[in-house]
Amino acid sequence: MDTLPIVGADGGDVRNYLTFILNGKTQRVDNIAGDMTLLKWLRNQKSLVGSKEGCAEGDCGACTVAIVKTDDTGNLTWRSVNACIVFMGMLEGCAVITVEGLNGPDSELHPCQKALIDFHGSQCGFCTPGFVMSLFTAWSNKHGLMAEDIDDTLAGNLCRCTGYRPIVEAGLSLKNAKQPQWELDRNEILKKELLKIKSSEPVEITNGKNSFSVPTNYEDFSTTYADQPSSTIVSGATDIGLWVTKQNRNLSNMIWTGRVKEFSKIDQQEDFIIIRPAVTHQEAMEKLGSKWPTINALWKRFGSVQVRNSGTVCGNLANGSPIGDLPPALIALGSLIELTNRNKKRKLPLEEFFIEYGRQDRHSGEYVSGVFVPNKSGNNFRCYKLSKRFDQDISAVMMGANLSVEKTKITKATICFGGMAGTPKRATEVEKALLDQPFEPQSFIKASKNINKDFDPLTDVRGSADYRRKAAQNLVMKYGYELTGSFVPNLADRNQVENLVS
Amino acid sequence: MKDTDGSAKEGIVHKAIRHDSAHKHVSGAAKYVDDIAVPPNTLEILLGQSKFAHAKILSMDLSQVENFPGVIKVLTAADIPGTNDCSPFAGDDPIFAENVVSYLGQSVFAVVAEDIKTARNAIELAEIKYEELPAVINIDQALETGNVLGPPAVIECGKVDQALAKSKNKLEGKIILGGQEHFYLEGQAAFAIAGEDTDIVVHCSTQHPTEIQHKVAMALGLSNHDVTVITRRMGGGFGGKESQGNLPAIVAALAAKLTGRPAKLIYDRDDDFILTGKRHDFQISYKVGFEDNGLINSVIVDQAMRCGMSWDLSEAIAARAMCHAENSYFIKNMRITSHRLKTNTQSNTAFRGFGGPQGIVGMERVIDHVAHHLNVDPLLVRERNFYPHKTSATHGITPYGQTVHDCIIQDIISELKKTSDYADRRKDIEKFNKNSEFFKTRDFSYSCKVWDFLQCKLFKPSRCTATCLQ
Incomplete structure (x- = not known):
């Protein structure tokens, strides 16, 4: 056994069990593998099978649950997360609400649940609990249910049968709805319960094979990691979660940054x-x-x-x-x-x-x-992303660009690309070609040719080398047009596209 | 519920009725196979998959897998009491590959363990020696090497070559259509419990419980009545659970039967992608002869489809693609040839439309190509060639010999043109594209679709010849 000794700030032992709230009930969990995911635990240990596994990598949203905390002012904050890649140790001091925990007294359905029924937002139903929870979190946060952000609220939930329209309509119907009294009461109780389990104790859970350490201050974290550099630092687990669920890697010691006060x-x-x-x-x-x-x-x-x-x-x-x-x-x-x-x-x-x-x-x-x-730079800062799918796809080409202009000349240019090399890399030849040039489209058109000197990209499923070179050149040109005042429609903006043909 | 003209209508068709499971969907109470409360002694199964697209299996040493703590049983072809086949009808889809593997990821063996984590750890200890064989992966390779599941299927009507030769204009071209993953949100899933005597119950996420029953019985050497298949609901199927559920159901049943313990086989999303067939990808080549007014005299179309390593449902899918190849147009002289190609890839399978969409897209491409050549609005070419209102002995009969009655596509299109303000909007678009330096806006056009005039078996030899279709 190879667990991490962590000494608490007060010199005392670390606590060896987790405390959190699940659907209103306080849980004390010990003797559990450090790499146990919330979804697995909910389904296997608690028989809460409403949260589904659709992908086990945080893409489909079928396992979405709400994580609730209190902020500095004591108000509740609500976050939707993919339970399939949340490790249990990350729940310390939080409240978790699953789809089974939404309804009110006498099994009255929550307004978010009712809306999905009324707008015919489910067909096979497998993705539905995830959609419910995304809507519920937005509802609880009191934003995310407006026409301008409903797509973003739901972009992390995939549906294959219904089509998204009825689901979006269900979401939009909620924007002016009132929280029922029982929900307001329930939230007040939750606030109190969260206060009760609030602590700054460090925690470490283990099943004897896989441990998960939850240090609470910066010194503990630094010392622990420096002593055990082979352990794995976990922050959000949106990548490391997949090491476990997809690659079957054995992570014997994990240290979590999430509860370190200074972090x-x-x-x-x-x-x-x-x-x-x-x-x-x-x-x-x-x-x-x-x-x-x-x-x-x-x-x-x-x-x-x-x-x-x-x-x-x-x-x-x-x-x-x-x-x-x-x-x-x-x-x-x-x-x-x-x-x-x-x-x-x-x-x-x-x-x-x-x-x-x-x-x-x-x-x-x-x-x-x-x-x-x-803090001070960046009036001319722009980002551009090209990917096959609009939302949440890996970029084929990604450009971040910034430049300074004095009088009518470009005095500084920083142009960096992703997807064009083995690392994120600056287009130094393009930057050079822009330097001291007049701030006009022609300078960008000329400089864009230098992409070929800067990069020798790969061909893969996201795009061929030729596509990447051409696209990168075009992005440099687009950047120039945009900064110098030409109208370049933003295809990401639904209204702009609709208005192009009136 | 309002009708399209805005008026409220009486009657059941016009009522918005909620899904009868909706309240269970939204509260997480709807149960799918993986949600069933299982007995504590339930085993979990993982399939051991081929590491090559095409290879001989020289030797297989699974002893370390078998001896891994927590592994209860390892299943191979030798453990199957009945037939080693999970195909819907052709008998060419082994449950576990024997001697040869035919695609990357093919099921070769199964690990039955106390839990899936144990199975995942154990499976890495399998020692299988392969001798790699040349693999045929894509359509071009299969055409080149003549790798086919069966001889080409042909439907022909009229005097195709003569009519083509006599046409004032001739074009040829090709369109490539990619495949598609079903991505049902719930992966393939089966849970089996052996009962008394020879009874076995299989809970399965399938579109075809009857076939599961038959295939489980065949593999286990049982009678159909021994096998009960329960499908409460599916988390999506889209054709991907028509035949592809057979394998997990059989393996779960086999494990339950041989160990006496309940057994569950749920495909992880990655395994599901790798193991199961997709929509057939097509290459459609065509030759078309037509007049200056857009009237099409003759079409020769070759549909090359990637079927994968076995027939699965490809024969029927090919037939449907052929029977939609003329789409909504009366083509007097037409030859449709289907090449059912065998490749070292997953066996492609049913998928929404079942070949029809591919056939239709091929013809729509021909129409657009003709319109582009004549520099006219594609809708003109469509209208010129629609199946006629009234049929005669020579007009309005499909290439496979069915008379098209009551064709109203002309009426539909003329109404749509009016209500959509078609002409003016196209003018606006043209103007915008001319004046816009960077951004060309989307086009606006109609595409037509014919659907299922017939069952593919009903050919009328009086008008056409059809060969190799069963």
Whole structure:
């Protein structure tokens, strides 16, 4: 047995059981494998089989459940997540609500459930519990049920029979509906119950073979990981969950960032917005997206609500995917990455972190402890994503671009691509060709030719090498047209497309 | 519920009736196979899959798998008391491959274990030696090597070659149609419990419980009445659970029978993708002869379809593709040839439309090609060639010999043209595309579809010849 000794902040032992609330009832769970997923536990241990396994990789949404916490002001926050890739240890101190936990007294159905019935939103019914839970979470958060965001609310749920229209209509019908009194009462009770189980104790659960550590402060986390660099750091588990469910990998020790107090913050310094390891995509999106709408649009496409609610920015960088959508955008903004080993920290430009396919500049015992996004740049910052499916598909080509203009000349250009090489990579020859050129479309058209000098992309199922080169060139041109004021329709905007032909 | 003209109608057809399981769907109370509460001694099964598209099995050592703690039994072809076949009718789909594997991921053996995690760990210890054989994967390779399941099927009417030769305009072309995964949200699933005497009950997510009953009985060497198949509901099927549910049901039943314990086989999504057949992909080549006014005299169409490693339902799917190959158009002289190609891939199977969509798309392509050549609105070419209102001895008969009665496609289209403001909208689109530098807007056109004039078996030899179709 090879478990991690963790010493709590007070020097006491770690707690060896989890406490969380399931459909209103407090649970105490011990002696459980660290890699046990919530979905498996619900279905096998609790006989709650309403949540379905459709893919076991966080794509289809059939296992969607709501995770409820209280925020600093004591209000409830609701997140929909894919239970198939949530590890049990990640539930410490939370409330979980499954489709079985929605209805009111005398089995009265919840308004979200009723709406799906009334609008004929189910056919085979297998995806339906997931849709119910996505609608329910949006309903509880009091946003996400409007015409402009209902598609985003439901983008993480796949349906194959009904077609999405009746489901969307069911969602839209809920936007003005009132919460029944029994639901308001239930939420008040939930708030109190959550307070009761609130703690800052570190926890470690294990079945003797696979352990899952839940440290609560930064020192504990750093020490533990530095002592046991072979253990696996888990943040949102949107990737690591698949190591278990798909690759059957045996992860004997996992350490979770999610409850480390210092890790869940977005710090704001004068020059930087700092995203710490446990900050989810959703949280980062709300912060950065309000500043740069272009990255907001990108985020919606690369992760469903459920994935954004679980996955983290730092995790997305640490896993080093060559087509990860965030790195090109963050590199274009001039972001830095911070790595920590015990108490030793170093910072480097994000693009230098990616060395080659599958290899990052991360030493043994080091972890990604933050991303520093420059605060002040970026009026000309844009992201573009090309993929076969609009929502939640891996990019064929992804471009993040930023430039500075003084008077009428381009004085600085940062253009970074995903999907064009083994790592996210800057198009240095294109950048050079733009430098000191007049800020007009012709400069971009000329510079775009240099894509061929910068990249020698692969041919794979997402696109041929020729397609990728051509598409990358076109994106550079599009960027130029867009910045210099030509009208370039945004195909992602339904209204714009409809209005093109009136 | 309102009718299309906005008026409310009486009667059952116009009532919006909720799904009779809807309240169970939305509350998670609707039970699917994997949701059934199982006895605590239930075993879980994982299929051992081929690592090659085409190879000889030289040797198979599964002893380490068998000895793995928690593994109760390993099943191979030798364990099947009855027939090693899970095909719907042709007898060419082994439950477990023997001697030769015919596609990547084919079922070779099964691990029956206390739980699926144990099975997954154990299965990696299988030692199977293969000798790789040349594999035929795609349509081009199969055409080149003549790898077919049977000789080409042909439907012919009129004087095809003469009419083509005499036509003022001739074109030829090809369209490639990809396959498609069914992606029923619930994967293939079966749960079997052996009862008293020879009884066995199989809960199964299938579109075809009767066939499951027959195939389980055949494989286990039982009578049909020994086997009870229960299908409460499916989490989607779309044709993918017409024949593809046979394999998991048989293996679950076999495991239950041989171990005396309940046994469950649920395909993980990845396994489901790899193991099961898809929509048939097609290459449709054509030659067409036509006049300047768009009237089509003669069409020769070759439908090459990738059937995979066995017949499955491909014969009937081919027939339906052929019987939709002229679509809504009266083609006086037509030859339709179907090449049912054998490839080292999953055995392609039923999928919404069952070949019909592929046949129709082929003809729509011909029409568009003709219109493009003549530089006219494709709808003109469609209208020129529709099946006529009134049939005669020489007009309005399908290539396979059926008289088309009561054809109203002309009326439908003329009404749609009016109500959709067709002409003006097309003008707007043309104008926009001319003036827009970067962005060309979508086009606006009609496509027509004929559906199921006939059962494919009813050929009338008086007008056409059909060969090789059963």
